[in-house]
Amino acid sequence: MxxxxxxxxxxxxxxxxxxxxxxxxxxxxxxxxxxxxxxxxxxxxxxxxxxxxxxxxxxxxxxxxxxxxxxxxxxxxxxxxxxxxxxxxxxxxxxxxxxxxxxxxFGTPTDFEAITLGEAREVGRALASIHMLGYDAIDHAGLPHYSAEEFRVRQLAELHDADQAATIPNLLRRRWEEALENTDLWQFEPVVLHGDVDSENFLWSGGTISAVLGFGSAHIGDPAVDIAPLLSLPEQTFDTVIESYENTRGEDIDGNTHTRAILLSELSVAKWLFYGIRTENDEVQREARNMLTDLAADVEADPNLQSGPSWDVNPS
Missing domain, CATH: 3.30.200.20 (Phosphorylase Kinase; domain 1)
Incomplete structure (x- = not known):
């Protein structure tokens, strides 16, 4: 067109x-x-x-x-x-x-990787304000509303779909399935989520977030969904985002939420591959397969990572 x-x-x-x-x-x-x-x-x-x-x-x-x-x-x-x-x-x-x-x-996007610590606090406050919204906005708009168990089962089904479409390395599949089948890990209070936390959706002016776009993936579900895209930030920046988020919400992000964020970040690679297959996009498929190969190599090199994501991404 x-x-x-x-x-x-x-x-x-x-x-x-x-x-x-x-x-x-x-x-x-x-x-x-x-x-x-x-x-x-x-x-x-x-x-x-x-x-x-x-x-x-x-x-x-x-x-x-x-x-x-x-x-x-x-x-x-x-x-x-x-x-x-x-x-x-x-x-x-x-x-x-x-x-x-x-x-x-009003405002212009800024790469999250380049934000200052003051701006990182802005990101934390913005995410917390979204997560603190009542369910009505999502429910009245007819957008998805997942319980913790519904969300867990959905992730497991999507993993199986991706594995059927394109073989996932056995090491990763076992790692992910074990984490997804560990119901203790999936005990959380669902919140309103942005659903597409990306630099291009956050506009800035004078060091503050002036507008947030891209609510097309908003839903009620796991707060780890909005935290997972931030795991690639420099450690101090990530810690500052989380500290600001916790201060704004008045509650801490527990270790299980961090673990689920890691898992969802890894699963996004398999979903990216599945997307490339569905859309017949060879470039996406190559990129995703290379990422899976690299991730599998990292897990194989460290036996402690093979039984499911459990390392601390925010050490004290």
Whole structure:
């Protein structure tokens, strides 16, 4: 399908009555799932058009649109310390689903790997504020709500699906299955999750988080889901995020949550491989297989890692 900036501008005109587009502007970003571009109208307003490129992306975008007004209510009540996407209109696209058009949020993304310790505290506070939301925002939007046991069983089923599609190294499969079948590890209180914690979804201004985007994967489930993507941060940065998170929520992240975060981070590689197979993306498959090979080698080199993820990622 056409995904040029001019095409996106046309979608903006179609989505919003009376909008007179006079130009295109950054950002213009294309991924496997979305193409996103900026549009300038005759009144000097800046708009973002986000267009799905496949059915999975279209579903995610509809979820983000569904939860947006509910998050806005939480923002107005002072429960969220950052802005969110505010959908202004929609336009059907040839790939299926709808593009979403919204006023350009204030701020710019910053790679998590480069944030200061002060900014790390911001990330911790932002995640905690999401996890402290009531269930209503998710439930009213019709998004998934998993109990601890439902989430555990889901991860086990997804592992088996991935293993059937592409053989997972036996060492890793045994390690992951043992952790997933250890029900003591999966005792947690479900929380509202962002679901896609990534640098590109957090906008910054003056050292503070001005907006959080990408709520299309939001659901109720394991808090480890939102912690897992941060495990690659430098140790001091990660520790600062966790300390700020714990101070904001008023409760500690226990060792089991850290362990599940490690497990989910590792399982994401198998899921990435499964995605590459489903989409027939050879590059993704090669990348994922190489990552699995490297991980298996790391586990084989350390017998203490072979019986399931249990090492401390946040040593005192």
């Amino acid at each position: 056409k995904t040029s900036q001019l095409y996106l501008a046309g979608l903006a005109v179609s989505a919003i009555d009376g909008l007179n587009a006079v130009g295109v502007r950054p950002p213009y970003v294309r991924t496997d799932d979305f193409v996103t571009g900026g549009v300038l109208d005759s009144k000097g307003r800046h708009w973002i058009v986000k267009c799905p490129l496949n059915s999975t992306a279209a579903t995610s975008l509809e979820a983000e649109a569904a939860i947006a007004p509910l998050l806005l209510e939480e923002l107005r009540k002072g429960e969220l310390p950052f802005d969110i996407v505010r959908p202004a209109g929609f336009a059907s696209v040839s790939s299926g689903g709808r593009a979403i058009v919204y006023p350009e949020p």
